[in-house]
Structure formats: C-alpha cells, structure tokens
Amino acid sequence: MKLLEPGAELDGFTIEECIHSGGMAHIYRVHYADGQRDPGFAMAMKIPRMTAGDGAENIVSFEIECQIMQVLQGRHVPRFVAAGDLSRVPYLVMEYVTGETLEHWLDSETPPSVEQIAWLGSAMARALHALHQQNTVHLDLKPANVLFRGDGTAVLLDFGLSCHAHYPDLLAEQLRKAVGSPAWIAPEQVVGVRGDPRSDIFAVGVMLYQLCTGRLPFGAPQTDGGLRQRLWVDPVPPRKLKPELPPWLQEVVMRCLEPEAAHRYPSAAHLAFDLVHPEQITITHRGTNVTGTRFGTHFKRWIKAAGMQYKPSPIAAQQIDEVPIVMVAVPHKDVTDATLYSLRQAVARSLGTRIGARLACVTVISSGQTSSTDEDKSETNVHRRYLTTLRQWAQPLDHPGHQTSFHVLESGDVAQAILDYARGNHVSVIVMGAATHGLKTQRFVATVPIKVAMDAPCTIILVKQSLPFELLGDSSSKDTSTAGGFSDSGSDDAALYGDDLGPLG
Numbered sequence: 001m002k003l004l005e006p007g008a009e010l011d012g013f014t015i016e017e018c019i020h021s022g023g024m025a026h027i028y029r030v031h032y033a034d035g036q037r038d039p040g041f042a043m044a045m046k047i048p049r050m051t052a053g054d055g056a057e058n059i060v061s062f063e064i065e066c067q068i069m070q071v072l073q074g075r076h077v078p079r080f081v082a083a084g085d086l087s088r089v090p091y092l093v094m095e096y097v098t099g100e101t102l103e104h105w106l107d108s109e110t111p112p113s114v115e116q117i118a119w120l121g122s123a124m125a126r127a128l129h130a131l132h133q134q135n136t137v138h139l140d141l142k143p144a145n146v147l148f149r150g151d152g153t154a155v156l157l158d159f160g161l162s163c164h165a166h167y168p169d170l171l172a173e174q175l176r177k178a179v180g181s182p183a184w185i186a187p188e189q190v191v192g193v194r195g196d197p198r199s200d201i202f203a204v205g206v207m208l209y210q211l212c213t214g215r216l217p218f219g220a221p222q223t224d225g226g227l228r229q230r231l232w233v234d235p236v237p238p239r240k241l242k243p244e245l246p247p248w249l250q251e252v253v254m255r256c257l258e259p260e261a262a263h264r265y266p267s268a269a270h271l272a273f274d275l276v277h278p279e280q281i282t283i284t285h286r287g288t289n290v291t292g293t294r295f296g297t298h299f300k301r302w303i304k305a306a307g308m309q310y311k312p313s314p315i316a317a318q319q320i321d322e323v324p325i326v327m328v329a330v331p332h333k334d335v336t337d338a339t340l341y342s343l344r345q346a347v348a349r350s351l352g353t354r355i356g357a358r359l360a361c362v363t364v365i366s367s368g369q370t371s372s373t374d375e376d377k378s379e380t381n382v383h384r385r386y387l388t389t390l391r392q393w394a395q396p397l398d399h400p401g402h403q404t405s406f407h408v409l410e411s412g413d414v415a416q417a418i419l420d421y422a423r424g425n426h427v428s429v430i431v432m433g434a435a436t437h438g439l440k441t442q443r444f445v446a447t448v449p450i451k452v453a454m455d456a457p458c459t460i461i462l463v464k465q466s467l468p469f470e471l472l473g474d475s476s477s478k479d480t481s482t483a484g485g486f487s488d489s490g491s492d493d494a495a496l497y498g499d500d501l502g503p504l505g
Contacts, residue, residue, distance in 0.1 A: 010045075013043075014032070043095065057179075063086065065159045066092055076155055097157075102147075127156050128201070129426055135166060139200070140184075142203065165316060201256050212249065218235060237290050248281040251283050266356035269426035325358045327418075327427040328360070329433075332365060339433050339465045350429050354401075357402055361394050430459070430461070433463055
C-alpha cells in the first residue's frame, strides 16, 4: 500500500505526517476528522505494508496485534482506539505515547550508570509483569519496542509477534521457523516454542547486557546455526568487559540469559524485585565469574540441546501465579511467641511446595525510633538490630527452593507503608496478624490489618494467634490472655505494629 498523503481522510480519521516507515508497517499521526471528538490523548494509525514483495507474515502479525491490542489494559501499553476492516483498508489506531525508547540510552555518548541501568531494567520488568498477568507474551522485545514516559513508566510497543493464551496463535499456525528479532530472541523461540513468559525475561537480559557493556551478548546472527548457539552458549561475562560493574548486576544479567528457561527468573516481578533491592541479591558463580564458561560446560549443554524437546508452556498468568512474592508483616513491639509462631505457620502454608516463590519479611518501625545523635539509636544500628531479629524469626522457614529477603521500613503510617511496599514490589500475598480485640469498636476505628485489608492490591491472609500443639498441655499454668487473639487490655494492634489507631477515612 502506498504512503497516505497528509490531509487524507480514512474512516473518520484525518491523516497527519508519517512518523515511521518500517519493513512491516507505516505509522501516521492522526486526529478525528470531525474535530469534535477528543479522546484526551494523541493518536497514531498503523497500516501494514502489503506490496507484492512483502511476506504474508505482515498481514498475519497485523491481525495478531489487532486482536491483542483490544484486550490489553494499563499504562504499560498504548490505549486502543479503532481497527479497520481487513477486507477494505486494514489499520490500527491507538494512543500515540510520547517519550524516549531504550535506544536513546544505548546511543548516548555517556554510558548509563549502574543506578540508571537498574532503574531502566526494573521499569521494563514491571511493564512485562503487567503484560504477563493479562496472559500475553510479547516475544519481540528490543530497544525500539520499549518506550519510557516522562514519569519513568515503561510502555511496550508492537505486539505483532505476540502470543495471547486465549486467542489462536496465527503465527505458530503459519510459520514453523523462529519468529522474532535475532539479537534478542530467546533459545526456546529458536526452536519454535511460543508462549513462555520467561522468553521475554531473556530479551530484557539482552538489553541489560547492552546497557552494561555497549555490546550484544550473542551478536546479530542471521543463520539458523548462529541462532541455535544460544541454546548452550553463555555470553562473555559483563564484568570481563567492564570490571567496574558490581557482581550483583552481573548476577541479574546472567540469570536472565540462562539457556534453559527454568534457570531464569521465574517471573518478571522477581526480576524487578532484585533490581530494586540489589542488597538482597544472593551472588553466585554467575555474578563473580570473570573468565567465562568452560568448554566442558558448553559441550555438555550442546549434547543436551541436540535432543531437547521443548514442551508447550502453561498459560502465562497461571505460570506466574505459581511463583508468588509472599510478604509477611512481622510485628516488632510487645509481640507474643504465639503471634510469631502463627505467622510462621501461615507463611509456610502460603509458600507450600511452590519452588521459586519468594518471601519478603517486612517490619515497620516508627520514624522516631532512629536518631542521628544517639549511637545506639542510629539508623544503621536500629535497622541492623531489626534485620537480625527478622532473620532469626525466618530461619525455620529456610528452604533451598525459596529466596528470602528482609526489609526494615521506617514510617509513621504502618498500614500505608505495608500497602506501598506490596504495590511497589508486585506482592501476591500479604500475611499479617489479625487483631481480634475490640470487635465492637472496629466498626468505628480502623486497625492496621483492617486498613491493609481494605486497600490491599493482592490476597491478604489475616492470622489469628494460636499456640503450637506441644505447648497446649502447659498453657493452663501460664497467662494465656493473648493466646487465642489480641486481648482488649494487653498488647493491642497499635502496640504490635507501632502505629496509632486512626478513624476510618
């Protein structure tokens, strides 16, 4: 199809300038022709190339993008406006998002700092997690397809090669070869497997490697043999090229680039978590290695890959639900053994046998508990003391299949601190003690658990205190006023969480 001229009209849209002319489509700025309707945002129209020399995949990918764009929601994707009939003039009108693509940072004369790389990576991972929760896998992530708004939010573009679990995969039906951009394609995509959200994590790893080193980890292969090498070959460690990079960053990058999907981050939320909390990363040989992978390891992988049969991956949302980030809010003040025991049991049940799930142990302290003048109450010493207590509490939960991190938050509003942490880290489950004191007054006064439960962005488990079985026989001789719940006269919810009770808002 020839380029449209500025001023032309198409189905109620007036064409403005052509802002992109690529190998698969032309993109124009557009506005409503009647001038009366205002969507509240700028719009762009995408029209696929359909000349004699263009392949059938242009139309197929256009059909895929049309069906997927209509169901995607959120700030991490452009808003859908309209689609044209394929039998007449195919087009797709969507929000025109302004900002800089990742290419801006890659092309900059000044290499990005470690902090900027972590920020860019975490923004991409958050956008990916939102996409995967909607059962969509992008499968064509590259610097040109990741745009950053002015507020730092990452927006994913171009869903022509994507896969949605609830729609037919037209590309898989039409093509049996690898589909994607060669430099960023994941190993399983090379052999034709589509639908695994960890393929997108691999692509993010490639982009992080570029940000760290200025190089592509696998070059830009154009042959099937060159593409297949990533099924068994590790790239040169980033710290061999840039020794100033911290080991934790190399750990993150190389984990994203693992040849087998099972060895990568289990979800994009886990990747974002590590990039936001680098001090919590467990550094393995991946992060410390500066010599590269041995030939023997590559040879063993080559033999394994030769007969490897990739199995279809489960639905994206289902797969990430199996590796949740579980947050437990551990009280730090006037807390009973029964409370701590009950929380630990509830956390153990929530983690269960979910290999790859992450546990975040959080305690919130008052802003006034630290002092810059008193050495014993200095911020460093207070945080260190509470971190030690959290580690002691979580020690019985230690399991090789679960990663545990510890966080001391400082805030005057405990409930809001818990909610902000949960939202910012894509927490799937919040476990915390349930206040059972003053049930009548809770109609008028909101406790911390009630505040969290009212606004929680995820599942919340409120745990009532109970003593372990082996202590029940001795409970008659001890004060058990708080064994079955918070007592009205003893340690109440405010004392446990270090917060003042406030009225319902």
